[in-house]
Amino acid sequence: MRKLLFESVFRQPLTERAPSPDDAAMAELATALGQAGRRRLGRSLSIREVDAGSCNGCELEIHALNNAYYDVERFGLRFVASPRHADVLMVTGPVTKNMRGALERTYDATPNPKWVVAVGDCARNGGCFAGSYAVVGGVSEVIPVDLHIPGCPPAPTAMLQGLLALLERADAGAVTS
Amino acid sequence: MPSLIDLTLEGRKVAQYGPWPRVVVDASVWTFAASELAHGRWNLLGLWGEPATVHMAIMDGQTAEIAVVSLDCPDRTFPSVGKHHPPALRLERTINDLFGLSAQGSSDARPWLDHNRWDVRFPLGERIDALPNAAPYRFLAAEGDGLHQIAVGPVHAGIIEPGHFRFTASGETVVRLEQRLGYVHKGIDGLMTGASLARGVQLAGRTSGDSTVAYAYAYSRAAEAALDLVVPDRAVFLRALLAELERLANHLGDIGAICNDASFALMHAHCGVLRESVLRAAAAASGHRLMRDIIVPGGVSRDIGDGGAEAIQATLDNIRLRFPALVELYDNTASLQDRTVDTGTLKPPLARQYAVGGYVGRASGRSFDARRTLAYPPYDSLRFDVPVLNEGDVNARVWIRVREVEQSLSLIEQILSRLPEGPICREVPLGGEVREGMAIVEGFRGDVLVWLRLRNGLIERCHMRDPSWFQWPLLEAVIENNIVADFPLCNKSFNCSYSGHDL
Ligand code: SF4
Numbered sequence: 001m002r003k004l005l006f007e008s009v010f011r012q013p014l015t016e017r018a019p020s021p022d023d024a025a026m027a028e029l030a031t032a033l034g035q036a037g038r039r040r041l042g043r044s045l046s047i048r049e050v051d052a053g054s055c056n057g058c059e060l061e062i063h064a065l066n067n068a069y070y071d072v073e074r075f076g077l078r079f080v081a082s083p084r085h086a087d088v089l090m091v092t093g094p095v096t097k098n099m100r101g102a103l104e105r106t107y108d109a110t111p112n113p114k115w116v117v118a119v120g121d122c123a124r125n126g127g128c129f130a131g132s133y134a135v136v137g138g139v140s141e142v143i144p145v146d147l148h149i150p151g152c153p154p155a156p157t158a159m160l161q162g163l164l165a166l167l168e169r170a171d172a173g174a175v176t177s
Numbered sequence: 178m179p180s181l182i183d184l185t186l187e188g189r190k191v192a193q194y195g196p197w198p199r200v201v202v203d204a205s206v207w208t209f210a211a212s213e214l215a216h217g218r219w220n221l222l223g224l225w226g227e228p229a230t231v232h233m234a235i236m237d238g239q240t241a242e243i244a245v246v247s248l249d250c251p252d253r254t255f256p257s258v259g260k261h262h263p264p265a266l267r268l269e270r271t272i273n274d275l276f277g278l279s280a281q282g283s284s285d286a287r288p289w290l291d292h293n294r295w296d297v298r299f300p301l302g303e304r305i306d307a308l309p310n311a312a313p314y315r316f317l318a319a320e321g322d323g324l325h326q327i328a329v330g331p332v333h334a335g336i337i338e339p340g341h342f343r344f345t346a347s348g349e350t351v352v353r354l355e356q357r358l359g360y361v362h363k364g365i366d367g368l369m370t371g372a373s374l375a376r377g378v379q380l381a382g383r384t385s386g387d388s389t390v391a392y393a394y395a396y397s398r399a400a401e402a403a404l405d406l407v408v409p410d411r412a413v414f415l416r417a418l419l420a421e422l423e424r425l426a427n428h429l430g431d432i433g434a435i436c437n438d439a440s441f442a443l444m445h446a447h448c449g450v451l452r453e454s455v456l457r458a459a460a461a462a463s464g465h466r467l468m469r470d471i472i473v474p475g476g477v478s479r480d481i482g483d484g485g486a487e488a489i490q491a492t493l494d495n496i497r498l499r500f501p502a503l504v505e506l507y508d509n510t511a512s513l514q515d516r517t518v519d520t521g522t523l524k525p526p527l528a529r530q531y532a533v534g535g536y537v538g539r540a541s542g543r544s545f546d547a548r549r550t551l552a553y554p555p556y557d558s559l560r561f562d563v564p565v566l567n568e569g570d571v572n573a574r575v576w577i578r579v580r581e582v583e584q585s586l587s588l589i590e591q592i593l594s595r596l597p598e599g600p601i602c603r604e605v606p607l608g609g610e611v612r613e614g615m616a617i618v619e620g621f622r623g624d625v626l627v628w629l630r631l632r633n634g635l636i637e638r639c640h641m642r643d644p645s646w647f648q649w650p651l652l653e654a655v656i657e658n659n660i661v662a663d664f665p666l667c668n669k670s671f672n673c674s675y676s677g678h679d680l
Pocket of ligand 1: 053054055056057058092093094119120121122123127151152153383386
């Protein structure tokens, strides 16, 4: 049984099967991101995800980036376990007051140079939770943000496009840390 | 033995309430109800506050009768339910944090959601300024030779919601786990107050992102119960279609993720592909991968798009083709079963005491499933089994999910083949001056309860209770005597919501 499964994994990578507009866009992204990333960082970009108050919808789609369809690792993007290993913090949620301190400490623990990507409508300005006694608001109220990726939640493709845009800005020297 | 009906005769019945009765009782009846809960005759479904009232939703486990009892607390106290019945403890701590009503006689008066960071205390009650310096949170003690503590979180090592876990271990073996939650408290109950029904459903759908359909569903049904509104048949079926797609996507994701926590990445990869296929079909049918903002009071906001039914059917066919091989793989991989069998065992009596729902309850002998027990339409006319196991370990929770995937596939096929024609939404009337409603809907994780009161069409108070409230404390119990390295497996097999709990 396992042999069969392994064979199917090696025989037909999902990302190349049944070409659709999505897959074509993905291939473009892969090439562009690969080059930009390499120019700037030489090898790869390590991302630490921080949920600062999300409803967990954004997390579900960030998880999807790792599935066989999107497979972010082939773009040189990798999720890491510690902020100390990270180049990028991907932050979700309307920062809650109860998470503010933890977000600040995570940011401080991330070595320079670093970039912050705020993912989702909540992370931009608190989304539909703005104004609550328990919520600070957007991520930029707490730590400097380099890029917002809108959506509730943004689809995985939108996140990939956002990360590409970040790399290009970083490459052009527009982002400094 | 008194039945719930007898109890409701003891109190003052509240008018304009649907579909279950609510009665205002005195302290002695309140305490009597608490002792019946403690004796296991009734199940606690929810416990929540208002500025000067507490409410408790109760179900008779035998007859599935449901009632809400309410107690006025003019002196800002109420007799503790948690003193008799531990599942109420965290709910009472929350009532105190939000409303400043204290549970008299409770064994645990520590704050729960309030970390003293809100600048205000009792935000939904009679507000006062926050304490200048709150005392540090007092974790429960575990004493003995050679014990050590491991503090984890709120920021964890993966893509996961934030919470704090305090392990006390003896070598590798966990002696005690204590959770500290509340990090993602967004004040949703507060935002609901004064909101329109439309804004309310938007908030409900963002209470726990993985259950966005279940929450919008429960909220809408509660509103419709309050307004005596019957939704069109087509909407009734479309709602269940979305709910089953949500269940399918989450179960497929979970089965893979549990195996991944046992370092069996192959399963994770394949389940991830199937999950993605469900989300794509959902997007084709509803316009949104997570099917957000589709269910609204009165019906659904959009019909399934062109080709939606075909996309779903193609996905079902593909899952039917591929899933059995994955189940076989799980069943035949000894190294994986070595990690899941007999790990994190929840004993049936404890599951019963907490009236825990979802796969956690059903893997530990508790057969409650709101779709079957409460038989709300269209489930009253659909064929499906509610799988139940008694082992209560990680393995059993995986198998319940596997069986539920199969049931959802069948349910979706039945729904698609019987989808009635006609309108998908009905105009929502403003209703009379005051109306109340409650609903319980089976989300993928368990039963989601929503209670709301409308005044002239606006929300006066809305309370949503996630199934996680009764699952989180049991996770503390099952980890005992397991090794620290098995915690991720236990945790993932429960997959409690942080956001739904912290609200
Ligand atoms: S942007 Fe949407 S999906 Fe993301 S955390 Fe906010 S409500 Fe949830």
